[in-house]
Every structure is written in C-alpha cells, then in structure tokens.
Amino acid sequence: MIRRPSLLVAAMAITAGCAFVPRTNLRLEEARAAYRQAQADPLVAELAGNELHAAAEAQDRAIAASNSLDDPAVVDHLAYLARQRAVISRETARLIATQRGLIAPTAVARR
Amino acid sequence: MNPHPAFLPAAAWLAGCAVQALPAEQLAASEAAIARAERAGAALYATTELNNAKEKLRLTRRWIEARDYAPARWLAEQAQIDAELAEVKARVGNSRR
Numbered sequence: 001m002i003r004r005p006s007l008l009v010a011a012m013a014i015t016a017g018c019a020f021v022p023r024t025n026l027r028l029e030e031a032r033a034a035y036r037q038a039q040a041d042p043l044v045a046e047l048a049g050n051e052l053h054a055a056a057e058a059q060d061r062a063i064a065a066s067n068s069l070d071d072p073a074v075v076d077h078l079a080y081l082a083r084q085r086a087v088i089s090r091e092t093a094r095l096i097a098t099q100r101g102l103i104a105p106t107a108v109a110r111r
Numbered sequence: 112m113n114p115h116p117a118f119l120p121a122a123a124w125l126a127g128c129a130v131q132a133l134p135a136e137q138l139a140a141s142e143a144a145i146a147r148a149e150r151a152g153a154a155l156y157a158t159t160e161l162n163n164a165k166e167k168l169r170l171t172r173r174w175i176e177a178r179d180y181a182p183a184r185w186l187a188e189q190a191q192i193d194a195e196l197a198e199v200k201a202r203v204g205n206s207r208r
Contacts, residue, residue, distance in 0.1 A: 077185045077188070077189070080189060080192075081188060081189065081192055084189075084192040084193065084195075084196055085192070087196055088192070088195055088196050088199055091196065091199040091200055091203060092199055094203055095199055095202050095203045095206060098203060098206045098207060099206055
C-alpha cells in the first residue's frame with residue numbers, strides 16, 4: 001500500500017507539541033477483536049492454521065499503517081481486510097470441523 | 112487527497128505503476144471470487160456477504176469508469192475478501208444440511 005502522509009494530522013500533532021499517538025480507529029479495533037477471537041479458538045489453530053497466519057499478516061499490515069502517518073482511509077481499508085481474514089479463519093475451521101464430524105451439524109447463531 | 116501536480120511524476124514513480132494502473136487483475140480476481148461464492152450457494156447461506164461483495168464490485172467499476180484507480184483497487188480487494196468469506200460460509204451452510 002502507498003503511504004500518503006496525513007499532513008493535517010501531522011501538523012496538529014506538531015503544533016500540539018506532543019508525540020504523535022494514533023487515534024483510536026474503530027475499524028482497527030474491530031479487526032483486533034476479530035483476530036483475538038480467532039486466536040482464542042483452539043480449532044482455528046488446529047484446522048485453519050494457514051488462514052490464521054494470513055489473518056495475522058493482515059493484522060500486522062493494518063497496525064503498521066496505523067502506527068505510521070498513514071492515510072486514515074488506508075488504515076480503515078487494511079483493518080477491514082484484516083477483520084475479514086480473521087472471520088474467514090474461524091469459518092474455515094468451522095467448515096473443516098463440520099466436514100470431519102468434529103462438531104454437530106446444527107445451525108449456530110452467527111456472531 | 113490529490114498531490115500537487117508538480118509532484119505527480121515523482122509520486123507516481125514512488126507509488127509504482129501498480130497503483131496508477133487500472134487494477135485489471137484484481138478486478139478479475141474479485142469477479143472470480145464472487146462466481147465461486149455463488150456456485151457454493153452463497154446466495155442462500157451468506158446472502159449479506161455476497162451482496163456486499165457484489166455492491167463493492169459495482170462500485171469498483173464506477174471508480175474505474177471515473178479513472179480513479181486507487182479506490183477502485185481498494186473496493187475490488189474488499190469485494191474479493193467479502194466473496195471469499197461468503198464462499199466459506201456457504202460451504203458451512205451446505206455441510207450442515
């Protein structure tokens with residue numbers, strides 16, 4: 001992804017005379033929460049390790065963009081991808097577990 | 112958002128041609144992902160995700176028509192990932208029958 005320094009935010013940080021602290025980004029928090037859920041699910045690590053790894057990488061990209069003076073729109077976008085990657089890893093684990101008969105094939109309420 | 116015109120050549124060079132070019136490969140990948148999701152039954156089992164993917168693909172094409180390829184690429188990437196999620200959920204739905 002291309003870096004587009006958010007000049008306004010940088011100017012505000014400089015004039016405020018304090019170190020730049022990334023604003024809380026709602027999408028990024030959603031991504032973090034989704035990733036934590038995927039990490040906490042033992043089935044995900046066991047059955048969807050590749051997808052979980054892809055989710056971790058997407059998470060890292062989103063956080064890196066947030067920590068740099070990156071365009072908030074870029075951060076939002078990367079955070080959205082990261083969140084979806086995490087959800088995909090959980091659904092993949094659910095799929096494989098169902099196919100292998102590890103969990104009962106009953107309807108489960110989504111999120 | 113738009114860089115000063117004087118900086119455009121440098122920005123484009125720094126950006127690498129990929130960002131400035133029409134994201135044809137990404138568009139094809141997004142379309143393929145949506146097709147896969149539909150074949151997997153996403154219309155029934157992952158309706159929201161599939162509709163999100165299709166809507167984003169529609170917006171992707173509009174941005175391409177407007178020749179603004181950065182947001183086009185972002186939307187296409189999101190369309191693809193929405194479609195991938197829809198496909199997995201569809202397979203889950205099918206395996207639960």
